[in-house]
Amino acid sequence: MSGKVHPTPVLDGPAGDPSDGLGVEDSPRQVKARHSLQDQVFIHGSRAIGLVVLVIVSAIGLFLGLQSIPTLQHYGLGFFTEFRWLPSQDIIGISAVVVGTIQVALIALVFAIPLAILTALFITDWAPARLRPSLIRAVDLMAAVPGIVFGLWVLFIIQPHATVVAHWVSKYFGWFPLFHVRTDVDYPIWNQAPGYPSYAGSAFIAAIAVTMMIFPMATSVMREVFGEAPLGEKEAALALGATKWAMVRTVVLPFGRSGMVGGTMLALGRALGETISVVLVISQAFEIKPYVLESGTSTISSLIASSFKEASPSQLSALLTAGFVLFCMTLIVNSLAAVIVSRSRGRDVTDL
């Protein structure tokens, strides 16, 4: 390294004169860094880039926010309460798609979270030590599989089975509002008219695709937190004669609770914005209904993907407003998740 650069502290203020001897008070010296030209260019350059990125990134948020003003002026609060999306009649509202988005995401969570918790526990505590790295890698790899592939898979492989399950559930548990399907449930599923079409493309089936998208993320967050459970306490539990499950229940799960909640929230944030696998699977319908097994639902992202092309400028701004609402939802969920996860990790930061 060249010897020219001296970011060394420069003494400012009264330098103690050794000849002076007594009588001079010690005062704290002021430490100032005099940066070389190279460093000044670097510091200011990187600050400029940081600010440019800040401007770009916040411009997106601002743009979305500003776009929603004309929409709200035009449609008023009815934009949030109207469930129909009929651009030709100028009736536009997002309550149905918001409800659909939340439904699909929540069902996906119901599937994905138990699977993720159990898989994370399997990786940290049950799997043989030599299998562990490959299991972790497999989960990471699953996270990289494109959503459209899962969409295809659900559409052609899972849907035929899932509709049978949905039919069975609606037949025997249809009295429960969630599982009700407005069709003749005694009709066999293979029958064309009220059979298969009433069950295909439901929120339930779309949620299976979303499950595959969010499972790896939830699993890896939970696995990391479970893996940080204090070894001493685990061994203490085992030494006291606990079975593996007792050890996990008393040490690992309490320790990893915030990780489980945080992983769930992160997965929820991802599930809300999942687009293409949902678009492939669902049959679009704008309706607020609790019947998740019944064909027809809609999410904000599928609404955007399916109707941006024919949108007039005012509808485009309505779509942007819907996108802004979606962004706000994921932003809130992700921020909560970040707070929760960071709280679980903050305690042990190790340095070199």
Place this chain on the structure above:
Amino acid sequence: MTTLADRPAPQVPPADAQPETAPAESGPVAVAPEVEHLRRTSGRTREDLYTLVGAAAASVATTWLFYTKIFPFEGTVGFVVVWYAVFVLFYAGLTALTHPRPVVADRVVATAVVAAPTLVGIALASVVIMTFIKGMPALTHSNFFTEDMSGVRADDPFTMGGILHALVGTLIEVAIAVGISMPLGVATAVFMSEVGGPGSRLVRTVVEAMTALPSIVAGLFIYSVCLVYLGMPASGLAAALALATMALPIMARASYVVLGVVPGGLREASYALGAGRWQTVWKVVLPTARPGLATALILGIARAVGETAPVLLTSGASTYLNSNPVQDPMNSLPLFIYASVSTGSPQMEERAYAAAAVMLVVVLTLFVIARLVAGGRKVR
């Protein structure tokens, strides 16, 4: 970690271990001490194994009998669910014959803990296998990789047409997107982590917030700004911008995490040797973080390759080879898949699967490269 995992589950020691030692102590001194046998530390006894096998066999038989012969049920999913429930019942019952309650609870939980990853593993395997099997008819024709779809009708045989245009499109779009988002992302991360000062906190907060931006909203943003307001044509550049918009916060945040892992001691050592800020970042911090940065970059590329929503809104779908990103629509792999499935023609569907298989291979290759670059180093 390993020590704990290798330990046996706490369990009653094998019954034959105890009577051996007792006579040896009480016996006469003249008798040579018996050879000590190493205690088997494996947690599983033969009885456990028999319990497991017995429960499995009994549950299969019972489920088969009741499910298919006596009750009017049908369907594979139902069979598996019922079998699992019956298996857990049998396993718990058999264990309860010889073990106390905590052991029974442990075994029941163990079945669930093994079943969940198995289920997901089967699902993942079926995703991969299905994609390749369904895509095989198209994949086996070499023209699939060397021709585009111009002038090819949906139901033409597989000897015509291919995905060259989509491959080239994906390559160009992802290259531009990464070319924009990677330098900006890393520079922002360096600013947030190494330079700091006023504003860095704000930048970090905003960047973290924008990682929540759903990809479809990023696409819609570019669509309305570039295509509608600025009047740009639907093109590869617009798609690349949309991908970059989506990837920039993700890249910046991933790089920030990687830079945070660089030990502070290295920086201090560098300053102590008289290096400046720039020299420290360029010669110490970035080289140390290089494997992690490369991993973040490659995983980011893998994500961008498979992202459909932004390109769906911005690039338009061409059927011909177009290598000019600023003019005319440009296709890409995910968009090709989506458009082909939407046509509903069986041939196009198989082409979509073949393209999905190619995409899986691309993602897998990127993933393996990422692992090799990371070189076994643990980067979180």
